[in-house]
Amino acid sequence: MGVKKTDIVLLDENGIRCDGRKINEPRRIMIKAGVLKNANGSAYIEFGENKILAGVFGPRDVHPKHLANTDRGILRCRYHMQPFSVGERKNPAPSRREIEISKVIKEALEPALMLENFPRTVVDVFIEILQADGGSRCAALDAAAVALADAGIPMRDMVSACAAGKVADTIVLDINNEEDQEGQADMPVAYMPNLGKVTLIQLDGVLTPQEYEKCVNTALEGCKLVYEVQKKALQEKFFGDDAK
Amino acid sequence: MGVKKTDIVLLDENGIRCDGRKINEPRRIMIKAGVLKNANGSAYIEFGENKILAGVFGPRDVHPKHLANTDRGILRCRYHMQPFSVGERKNPAPSRREIEISKVIKEALEPALMLENFPRTVVDVFIEILQADGGSRCAALDAAAVALADAGIPMRDMVSACAAGKVADTIVLDINNEEDQEGQADMPVAYMPNLGKVTLIQLDGVLTPQEYEKCVNTALEGCKLVYEVQKKALQEKFFGDDAK
């Protein structure tokens, strides 16, 4: 009541963020694998207020055929927001933003997939944002990677994603919506935790070279936390509650 | 002249409707077969103020080929309104309404056609609404069925269509534009008069179960009247004025 957006205290004197988290604390993450009946693999993630569904089909025949690659399978990826996923109703046609995110997600997943085993085929990853919050591309990637594993696509490594950013002159883990709007920088990162490679990195906002390095490392710590949640989701799917 | 739309008396104390018709009386219907030179079959209908042209091509090769069906011919149908056919100029691009009507018309014609005789081919039905009035989809169907017969496509039966509806708490035959706007229900029906099957039925508006049954039967009576006009049109085309 009467509180304007810009009056939000992003970080208080005790190092507590606007949603009560500490600097290095991610939001609540819940992943469930194998949630769809038709898809070859699927996963549902809740990451903060993000609610995202990922489904995988393939390896399967490519249509139209001229898109097929004789050397290796191809990966296609669609990141798509539901009309009701954001504050103002979104037009369901894919925006330029969604097309770009689809591309960077595809390139973040590709290094982990052994597509050379499946020439002339395609693996399709469909990501549907049911409810969007800050960091939706990282959460989408996390769900997509679990869905690929659930589909039994051979993978070199998991792909785990988490953002870091700069808020009130401080590097913090896992930017939420308010921090994204009012903060100083947002850096989504995807990581193959065993191969040690960053497969997605973007940055919007200004960082000194020192802050940049710290931000990368903070995000990587987040990716490792996500990785544990992803593994747990797959264990629960394949080995049931015993795995807990 | 100071008379507002809502002041229209849809049904007066003598059972006479706003355009002077009785409850079971259809509007004027005129059908002419074989009106186009290029189409394999064609028909022009005037049904009340509706003025509609239907043209048929086929059976002919399917492009693109992958749409062809090896078991039977396919039927394609386009219901399309001219920009000048309605009060306010209509955008010529097909609306969602036109796409839906095209589909229900296709499904209303399909049971009457012996498409199993023409595997790998397509029959195209193009319907152009030159002037629209209430009941245009029924009138369109009536013209399309005559055009198919004119094209010599083997048919199990004619398809004859007419709407019934509810106006001033009364079930009436063949709803016109004002009755559609101001009335209580509109039920377009298509019927194969010899096979006794309803191939299209839609309903917008509220009917009791008893009214529903009466409305279906009223529409069927209309379909039978239309059937006579369709037969006459084909006789005049193929046997000339002697047939009158």
Add this chain to the structure above:
Amino acid sequence: MGVKKTDIVLLDENGIRCDGRKINEPRRIMIKAGVLKNANGSAYIEFGENKILAGVFGPRDVHPKHLANTDRGILRCRYHMQPFSVGERKNPAPSRREIEISKVIKEALEPALMLENFPRTVVDVFIEILQADGGSRCAALDAAAVALADAGIPMRDMVSACAAGKVADTIVLDINNEEDQEGQADMPVAYMPNLGKVTLIQLDGVLTPQEYEKCVNTALEGCKLVYEVQKKALQEKFFGDDAK
């Protein structure tokens, strides 16, 4: 300052036009051949304030293949304006005007090309209007014809284009932007100078039969002047500065 458009004197008492030219004087024309590295042939033209780039690819395979012609090569042409080429930013999607101009330019170039030598192939001409002024379609044609020659496509003749028009009741050569806006008629003409054939002619505006004939002849004189500049551009490209 305070001078309104309509106050422009299009032709003064000494027969001098609003940009200082005489009645039969074209604007400055500069053509340079072979300006692009990737295109098989290319040309850049400055014609008045027009700045236009043309690039040619081919003869090359046609995609999709069903567009190929077994008797002769096909010619495709795209006339396209940059968003920044005109006063108000232009939407980069091709307008209906651009599509029509693409077609008339294609038909103006086609008679000069020996496409019968290259069955099943396509020659693509891409024209980009970097800055637009009156007469851009003629200037575009002039550049495209030089680009085709630069690409080594066998030609029966050059195609040279220039407009004439009617301004202040006088037939003048090479209409500029102001004359196009405020003048009485604009007639773009393309000509094969050795074969003596007009391959493009359009007219907007009213001419008496006598003026029409004079306008055609005036435009043809302009085409011949352009032809000299086109030849010079090709000589400079292929024989270097010695050709000057």
Add this chain to the structure above:
Amino acid sequence: MTSSTIIDDLKKKKILALLKEGQRIDGRALDEPRQLTIDTGVIPKAEGSARVRLGDTEVVCGVKVQPDKPFPDLGDRGIFICTAEILPLADPSAEPGPPGEEVIELARVVDRGIRESGMVDLKQLVLEKDKSVVGIFIDNSVTDYDGNLFDACSYASVASVLSCKLPKFKYDSSNGSVSKVEGEFSAPPITTIPVSVTMGKIGDTIIVDPNADEWSCMDGRITITTNAAGNICAVQKGGHDGFTPEQLVQCSKISIATGAKIRDILKQAGGS
């Protein structure tokens, strides 16, 4: 594709053989819909939402409520638009891209069934006559396909609307702007609960709520929506075969009886 076609053929023969004995492939009675599960409020950022499972068909539906300009000539009522989309993860044969005629029909039939019932009293959604009204936008996204999307999307839409919290808007006549009154909500003006019941015709047998296997081999289809008073408010026939007039009456009776049972489930889910 060959092996899958053979299986499809065998399945179809099985379905037909069973139906001759009055049985269905999944053991249901001819007029028995599948289990219906409804969760509302699944998308907290939307004003209303529901996840519906009808057998193995699953739909997520969200409602957005926004001020809007009224349609010309309809200045005295709010806007109510219902859409439907089959997400590509719902079905191996679904493709991203603009909707085909199947999906356009789906959306229009779902929309019309609810609209024609008068479920929401649109006259109560006017902020300023001819100038500003409330718009209710209901988007259905199919996430898993097992046939009969008509009913699944219709139930999801109805449950979402029933669970919807309508924000309060204020129209400022001095400059024509509309603002949301923070923290004030009301229930939408509901007048009835429409229920869509879709029946398939295989040969001459009518079955309620066909699953994907039945859907792929049925000859005709009819969707009948009834309101709480047991009246019929929308009909849509589809498919490549016709219905006899008697079958049309039979279907209307089934839709009233089945509709009444499903209405109870919808009421409970919507909390009303």
Add this chain to the structure above:
Amino acid sequence: MTSSTIIDDLKKKKILALLKEGQRIDGRALDEPRQLTIDTGVIPKAEGSARVRLGDTEVVCGVKVQPDKPFPDLGDRGIFICTAEILPLADPSAEPGPPGEEVIELARVVDRGIRESGMVDLKQLVLEKDKSVVGIFIDNSVTDYDGNLFDACSYASVASVLSCKLPKFKYDSSNGSVSKVEGEFSAPPITTIPVSVTMGKIGDTIIVDPNADEWSCMDGRITITTNAAGNICAVQKGGHDGFTPEQLVQCSKISIATGAKIRDILKQAGGS
């Protein structure tokens, strides 16, 4: 397709052989257009309309008149837009969908011929300068194809406009709204009657109003529009071959002579 190609080839040879003797395949003189039949008022709900048959080419044209915002920088004149579409029932090779370059050229040439003649005085269509003007929208739909759509659409457009009843609109400067004055109509402000004449060039022979057979084998094409004063107001050359300067002059003379005859038919049809 082979047999049809052989027939096309034979027909083309026949056409060429006949032309060498100065004869045409349908017996017409070289400069003789086909029979032109015009019915106006065929679409009573449109403000103006016409059905035109030019030989076996048939076009239905309707005019809608609506208040509109003027184009920027053209606040002192009404809107006049002429379109053309080849309906898919007009021709086995026509396809539904967005217009190709052929149809775009057709529409633009028809529009330009009428616009450049100044047929309608657009300055008399202003309701309130820079704010509100009358728009005249002329839509041509080709219903049967037998070549030379340029002239058929042009005649249909001109006849529709001549037969048009212009409603009276009232601009309310207090709120910028426009209302129609029921029952009051006027004739559109006509200044001249433009006539389009299209000529084909086959080899070096110029023929007027080519039919479909001639159209498919002609080398070049030119459309010249003349006004009532016998002046030339629009030209469009098409086709894959050129014209000599002498042929251009010859064509202009044909267009003036033929145009005068057709103008009489248009006048009669338009009732003026």
Add this chain to the structure above:
Amino acid sequence: MTSSTIIDDLKKKKILALLKEGQRIDGRALDEPRQLTIDTGVIPKAEGSARVRLGDTEVVCGVKVQPDKPFPDLGDRGIFICTAEILPLADPSAEPGPPGEEVIELARVVDRGIRESGMVDLKQLVLEKDKSVVGIFIDNSVTDYDGNLFDACSYASVASVLSCKLPKFKYDSSNGSVSKVEGEFSAPPITTIPVSVTMGKIGDTIIVDPNADEWSCMDGRITITTNAAGNICAVQKGGHDGFTPEQLVQCSKISIATGAKIRDILKQAGGS
């Protein structure tokens, strides 16, 4: 296509072999960008413009400045939009038509690099808060392709903006109209000069400004934009392979060092 594939293969092997010895196919050092040539003012009718050659990659960029409505919720800042298009004459594989994902990414990365740097102070582009602002529209057209369009388009955009003459606009609050004050111009409100530096990763070697041959065989890609203070303001990774955390730091250092040199060239070209 076979022979060209063989040549491509041989070229790729050559590139890899040279890189093992720390050499590049065109003789450059690993961290050496190609020659950068900038001409500004090449499109006099645009408010700003530049032709940029980076090696054999060529881009023409034009800036249009126009009054516009602000975005909702962003009523206190002007509009700044940067686009990019690969013209079909730039590359035999380019096709006319709507942009693919490659070009959409290109445009968004170029736009974001400049926007996030805060190069133009958008708050100074407001004519009337929430009502009317100045829009700066920067369109890049690639006319010749030789790899690394990210940097070429970014430099062209920056140079065009630096060379831009901002017309003066006047907002009339009585009727909400905006007019241009003829003959009055100012420099745009520049706060910093951002420089994009794109690096390719081939095997484990990082190279600056890959040309087309290198571009087609690189495994990963990263574009880092730095501002005049030597801080990092945008990053975008692409390509089918990942980077180690150490490589990410290495790349940031290269981008700061290389960016400083290129900033001098941009300053000179922009006349500031």
